[in-house]
Amino acid sequence: MSRTIAVLYRFLYAGLLSRLPESAAISLGQSVLRRLPLDRLGCFQLQDPRLAIKLGGVRLPNPLILAAMYYDPAILARAMGLGFGAITTKSITVQPRPGHPQPNLVRTRTGAGPGLVNCNGFQNPGLEGFRAAVASLPHRVPLIVSVAGEAVDDYVKLVRELGTLGDLVEFNISSPNTKLVYEWSEKPFELATLLREVRRATTKPLIVKLSPDFAEVNEREIIPAALAAGVRIVNYGNTQKVVDRRLSQSTGGLSGPDLFPATLENLRRTRRAFGADVEIIATGGVDSPEKAWQLLHEGANAIGYFTGFITRGPILARQILERLLDGR
Numbered sequence: 001m002s003r004t005i006a007v008l009y010r011f012l013y014a015g016l017l018s019r020l021p022e023s024a025a026i027s028l029g030q031s032v033l034r035r036l037p038l039d040r041l042g043c044f045q046l047q048d049p050r051l052a053i054k055l056g057g058v059r060l061p062n063p064l065i066l067a068a069m070y071y072d073p074a075i076l077a078r079a080m081g082l083g084f085g086a087i088t089t090k091s092i093t094v095q096p097r098p099g100h101p102q103p104n105l106v107r108t109r110t111g112a113g114p115g116l117v118n119c120n121g122f123q124n125p126g127l128e129g130f131r132a133a134v135a136s137l138p139h140r141v142p143l144i145v146s147v148a149g150e151a152v153d154d155y156v157k158l159v160r161e162l163g164t165l166g167d168l169v170e171f172n173i174s175s176p177n178t179k180l181v182y183e184w185s186e187k188p189f190e191l192a193t194l195l196r197e198v199r200r201a202t203t204k205p206l207i208v209k210l211s212p213d214f215a216e217v218n219e220r221e222i223i224p225a226a227l228a229a230g231v232r233i234v235n236y237g238n239t240q241k242v243v244d245r246r247l248s249q250s251t252g253g254l255s256g257p258d259l260f261p262a263t264l265e266n267l268r269r270t271r272r273a274f275g276a277d278v279e280i281i282a283t284g285g286v287d288s289p290e291k292a293w294q295l296l297h298e299g300a301n302a303i304g305y306f307t308g309f310i311t312r313g314p315i316l317a318r319q320i321l322e323r324l325l326d327g328r
Helices: 002-017 022-035 073-079 126-134 152-165 179-186 188-201 212-229 257-277 289-297 307-311 315-326
Strands: 053-055 058-060 064-070 086-089 105-110 113-118 143-147 168-172 206-210 233-236 240-243 251-255 279-283 302-305
Touching: 002 022, 002 307, 002 315, 022 073, 022 105, 064 073, 064 279, 064 315, 073 086, 073 126, 105 257, 113 257, 113 307, 126 152, 143 152, 152 168, 152 188, 179 188, 179 212, 188 206, 188 212, 206 212, 212 233, 212 240, 212 257, 233 257, 251 257, 257 279, 257 289, 289 302, 289 315, 302 307, 307 315
Parallel strands: 064 086, 064 302, 086 143, 143 168, 168 206, 206 233, 233 279, 279 302
Antiparallel strands: 053 058, 105 113, 113 251, 240 251
């Protein structure tokens, strides 16, 4: 059944979604997620106690995490029933942000497969708007609240005030679409202060989201500083900064299968360097069951993806879970 659905979705993506203007495809996809009760269809879920893991001490029914993109509570609620072990919110900032003007998303296609480049610019309702919207959201699976700021005080405020809404908190220091957030990876001494202050702001498990563009700095400075501050989970990683003149900002963050080789190498290197001291969410380029299995086999604690959710459809989670059970 899952294979049939996957084939049908590939025809839908190739024949319709990939031909629509990017903004129209986004609008259509989000409308479907809000309105259609896909989460009530058993074909997208696979419940098996052998798939359960713990991340930061929090039990996840399986190791798959929908990466940060949505903040709409209706979409988050639907996504929680589509086979994932946890759902990550879009990165929330203190003040509402309209995001960068369109075009802020374009498609890519290489031999590796379809991908995306975005310069969304953290479009979100801000701390107060987000808190009001998701305060009553049922946690059918754990919710990871993602936050982003341009100063230490921003992160502390966000983590303190939004941490109660999530089961884990991820702080984004690596988005290539917002200059002051991306620059945290270029000032590791200030980042060490941020890590300590954020750790003091909540008792919830913390995840630091790393950039694949700073591999050497991550391993020499940032991960050791995170461990020293008591932050034990890293999401490795975010999108990769690229130049794309089709975008309103002329640069954006690349996601999709072109990132997978770097994701795999970053995982291997980080696991060799830090052993079991760090928990790793491997994010970047996962669009097939085999890629997810390989990352877990190489030492990832959990797997994050979003672009594969768009290009391969919501059935991908079920396919990955079936592969994991077959391989155990």
